[in-house]
Amino acid sequence: MLVLGGTAFLSAAVVELALERGHQVSCLNRGRRRSPAPGAELIAADRDRGEVAYAGATGEWDAVVDVTWQPAHARDAVAVLGGRSAHWAFVSSASVYADHDVPGAEEGDALLPAYGQQGPAQIELYGEAKVACEVACAEAVGDRLQVCRPGLIAGRGDPSDRFGYWPARFARPDSGDVLVPDRSEQWMQVIGVADLARWLVDSAESKTVGTFNLVGDPMPLSAMINRVQHVCGSTAAQVAVDPDWLVQQQVNFWAGPRSLPLWLPSEGYTGFGARSNKAAKAAGLQLSTLADVVKESLGFEQELGVDRERTAGLSRETEAALLAAWSARSDKPVAGPEGQS
Numbered sequence: 001m002l003v004l005g006g007t008a009f010l011s012a013a014v015v016e017l018a019l020e021r022g023h024q025v026s027c028l029n030r031g032r033r034r035s036p037a038p039g040a041e042l043i044a045a046d047r048d049r050g051e052v053a054y055a056g057a058t059g060e061w062d063a064v065v066d067v068t069w070q071p072a073h074a075r076d077a078v079a080v081l082g083g084r085s086a087h088w089a090f091v092s093s094a095s096v097y098a099d100h101d102v103p104g105a106e107e108g109d110a111l112l113p114a115y116g117q118q119g120p121a122q123i124e125l126y127g128e129a130k131v132a133c134e135v136a137c138a139e140a141v142g143d144r145l146q147v148c149r150p151g152l153i154a155g156r157g158d159p160s161d162r163f164g165y166w167p168a169r170f171a172r173p174d175s176g177d178v179l180v181p182d183r184s185e186q187w188m189q190v191i192g193v194a195d196l197a198r199w200l201v202d203s204a205e206s207k208t209v210g211t212f213n214l215v216g217d218p219m220p221l222s223a224m225i226n227r228v229q230h231v232c233g234s235t236a237a238q239v240a241v242d243p244d245w246l247v248q249q250q251v252n253f254w255a256g257p258r259s260l261p262l263w264l265p266s267e268g269y270t271g272f273g274a275r276s277n278k279a280a281k282a283a284g285l286q287l288s289t290l291a292d293v294v295k296e297s298l299g300f301e302q303e304l305g306v307d308r309e310r311t312a313g314l315s316r317e318t319e320a321a322l323l324a325a326w327s328a329r330s331d332k333p334v335a336g337p338e339g340q341s
């Protein structure tokens with residue numbers, strides 16, 4: 001198996017599992033992160049250099065897995081290696097879809113226009129770039145191709161800090177009150193990185209082709225947060241805060257600094273956390289329980305330190321300031337004589 005990548009979160013998990021199953025594995029990357037798992041061969045190359053980057057990947061491959069989001073990387077890889085691999089898995093993203101408003105949407109849903117400019121795509125056009133990668137793969141290796149479209153991935157090695165914010169937050173020893181968005185009607189779904197790696201290695205072995213959403217089972221965001229709290233054994237009080245107020249306080253949606261991870265705008269995202277995973281399940285996808293995904297994510301967060309500076313979420317100070325401002329706001333309902341508000 002040749003993994004284009006292989007030393008980060010998902011692609012590293014694919015390499016480890018393929019090795020465990022006794023496959024011979026090579027990883028092509030620049031060698032800027034950790035070394036590939038012991039037993040895997042490193043083919044050091046920079047894909048920004050074009051087709052020459054693949055010169056070291058000689059011979060025939062039973063399976064190639066590519067995780068890039070740069071159309072030129074995807075195009076050059078299939079041009080050089082496509083004719084020498086019996087199966088090709090391109091890891092795309094649910095961000096390729098044009099709309100995120102319909103719960104239960106399946107793989108035939110309309111896509112964004114493919115990125116068509118010269119040169120590398122910028123992150124703002126991530127979805128369009130992934131569409132262009134899918135098109136390049138379909139044109140070159142369509143008869144052997146699996147397009148895998150994950151939604152939110154969680155677990156060991158997650159560099160985005162998104163899902164892990166919640167277990168880390170509830171696992172803080174001096175937890176205090178926990179600020180949560182008051183969005184009980186929002187859907188969310190998460191897939192564990194181990195489940196996705198298993199799906200990709202199974203697919204390489206069985207040569208499964210087609211296009212699949214790789215997403216967890218949808219549930220209300222509030223239920224997901226409650227489940228995280230339960231698994232963390234936390235008895236902290238949740239303070240559910242009005243989303244409009246959070247927006248006024250410049251708290252960001254979904255990810256990044258000063259955010260409440262996984263929280264989405266109320267308009268336009270009704271189906272974002274509720275895509276269908278029927279096709280992948282019919283083709284053999286096995287999902288761990290949410291509790292198991294949380295436990296793995298919690299273990300990883302505890303190793304890193306639950307109070308560390310994060311790339312996604314609210315800092316301790318920001319959350320405390322927001323909770324104080326929420327409790328002191330002048331427009332809050334006043335408690336009546338019977339204690340009702």
Ligand SMILES: NC(=O)c1ccc[n+]([C@@H]2O[C@H](COP(=O)([O-])OP(=O)(O)OC[C@H]3O[C@@H](n4cnc5c(N)ncnc54)[C@H](OP(=O)(O)O)[C@@H]3O)[C@@H](O)[C@H]2O)c1
Pocket residue numbers: 004005006007008009010011012028029030031032033045046047048066067068069091092093094149150151152153154160
């Ligand atoms: N995280 C999520 O929730 C989520 C959701 C939907 C879809 N996805 C998709 O899931 C996949 C995740 O893949 P991943 O975790 O393995 O991480 P990744 O960040 O997509 O890939 C990183 C790997 O590619 C290598 N690489 C990067 N630039 C390179 C270059 N110019 N030349 C050669 N190698 C290069 C890196 O090694 P070096 O830096 O050493 O070169 C590393 O091994 C991606 O396709 C992502 O788009 C993720």
